[in-house]
Amino acid sequence: MKVFLETYGCQMNVADSELVASILTNTNFKIAENIDEADIIIFNTCSVRQHAEDRVIGRINNEMARKVKNKNLKIGVIGCMAQRLEEKLQEQNSSIDFIVGTDQYKKLPEIIFNLFENPEFCSETIVNNNEIYKDIYPIHKGRFNAFVTIMRGCNNFCSYCIVPYVRGRERSRPVDDVLNDVQKVGEMGFKDVTLLGQNVNSYNYQDVNFAELLRQTNKIKSIKRIRFITSHPKDLSDEVIKVMAESEKVCEHLHLAMQSGDNEILQRMNRGYTAEHFYNIVQKLRKAMPEIAITTDVIAGFPGETEEQFQHTFDLMKKIEFDYAFTFKYSPREGTKAAEFSNQILEETRLERLKQLINLQQDITTKKYKEQIGKTKEIYVEKVSKKSDDELSGKSRDFKITVFKGDKSLIGKFINVRITDAIGWTLKGEIENGK
Ligand code: SF4
Structure with missing residues (x-):
């Protein structure tokens, strides 16, 4: 039987789809390259913004038409939306055959086989804070860049973010598993490896911290470049900066989410750092690695954000000059603290502020790229x-x-x-x- 996997959202979801592909092919399923040849379609979904969810729901509804022609076709939803909405998804669309949460992917083969025997809707969404998918080697897509997951889940509970609710608590993969995976992808020809986790800087396995993991990864001969994502500014230590600068394979690129340049907003976001601390880290990174490119995420129109507070964000972006910024207007996620805040900002104000950030960053990115001429x-x-x-x-x-x-x-x-x-x-x- 052939499975077509359609993936939405962040790199973590891309890596999870590679993991799911491995679980399925190890149990005699085949991966379909084309949706037309699929017996089973799986949507690996993202809950980070309402827009992302709406898009996936639209796609699922569209593909349901295939069931008229192919009565045996099964359609399932996995990932963050499956975890967040559970059976509600099936209530909205009764043609969905199965829903499987982020910690239950090992059950997918059994669930799908059973569906062909007994076509009753099935849902498995229990959170398992110990699941690290040990001993499952993902099927990496692409040819040159591979993601290697080093940890799952998050403990930070930023007040706008749904991730800790849908991906459970933070747990790190054993060091040897990570190093073996990196070695293996290198031998397969992927020379550029990205270590992946919701907050890689808090990696900790039996007293090996992220800096040490980077040091050990740098010794692996089969690869040439190391990147990592996502870094949390409150946990990015001086030791990590030092190891980055000293390790020839660790690339001069860091994605560091700033989110806001205003201290009160940062506090209400529960980010655990101040604008000054963030700026200080940027300075340290640039001092240690003058050629480093720093990219970021910024939210416009967080609940209660005044014009003055927005201006602080605008000013800090201008002062730092990121190489690139992913800018978003605040999107309330049901179940998070910030969605309950009473001082939500008008949509048009959020959009207006977002526009200002986009325009600012466009100018900065253009300038940064022009500065590369001659190098x-x-x-x-x-x-x-x-x-x-x-x-x-x-x-x-x-x-x-x-x-x-x-x-x-x-x-x-x-x-x-x-x-x-x-x-x-x-x-x-x-x-x-x-x-
Ligand atoms: S660190 Fe904050 S924004 Fe990132 S996944 Fe965790 S809760 Fe979400």
Whole structure:
């Protein structure tokens, strides 16, 4: 039987789909590359914003039409929406056959087999705070960049965030499992590895902290680049910054979610740091690694945010000059503290503030990219460029897409490219010395 997996949301969900693909193929299912050939369609869903949920519900409803032609087709929902909404999802759409939460993926083969015997709706959403999917080796998609999950869940309860409710408490995978996975993906040809977790800086397994894990990962010969996501500013230690700077494989790129530049808002977000602390970390990172690219997430229009408080966020973004920022208008999530705050901001104000942040960041990103002209960057060549068959595209260590003329035989290799131009958020260049 063939399963088609459609994934929404963050890298954690992408990694979970790779895990689910492994669980299913180990029990004789096949992964369908095309939805038309599927006997089972699984939507791996995201709850982080209402918009994300609405989009998935629209997609599920659309695909239900397939059931008219193919009576045996089964459609299931897994991931954060499955965990958050549980049976409510099936009440909204009675054609959903199964709903499986983030800690119950090992049961998927049994659930699906049973459905073909006895087509009764099934739901498994119990949170298991010990589940780390030990000994399951994900099927990595792509060819060059692999995600390796180092921990699951989150203990932080930022007041706007649904994740701790749908992914349970923080638990770290054993060090040896992580290192073996990294070694293995490297041997398979993935030279760029991203260590993944909701808050990687609080990784802790039998007294091995994140800095030590990075140190040990850096010794693995089969890989060339290490990245990690997501970092929490309150837990990013000086030791981690030191290891980043000292470890040749750890790339000069960090995604560090600022969320707000105002201390009162940060406190009401339950973020555990101040704007000054955040700025201080940025300074330390830039001092330790002058070429580092720092990207961020920022929320506009958090409940109660005054014009002045918004201005603090705007000013801090301007002062820091992130290489890129993912900016969002606040989206209330039922079940979180912030959704209960009585001082919600009008939608039009949230949108207006968001627009201001987007415009500001566009200017900064353009400036940052122009500053790269004249530099030489090591590019991991990934593919032929979408725009021209003569051009190749790859990423620099500081995570910038770079396009240059070159032969297809260079795909998968590391090449030094001199940057000659910056068009939007793409760098253009020439292979150094024409080699
Ligand atoms: S650290 Fe905060 S924003 Fe990130 S997953 Fe945990 S609760 Fe959500």
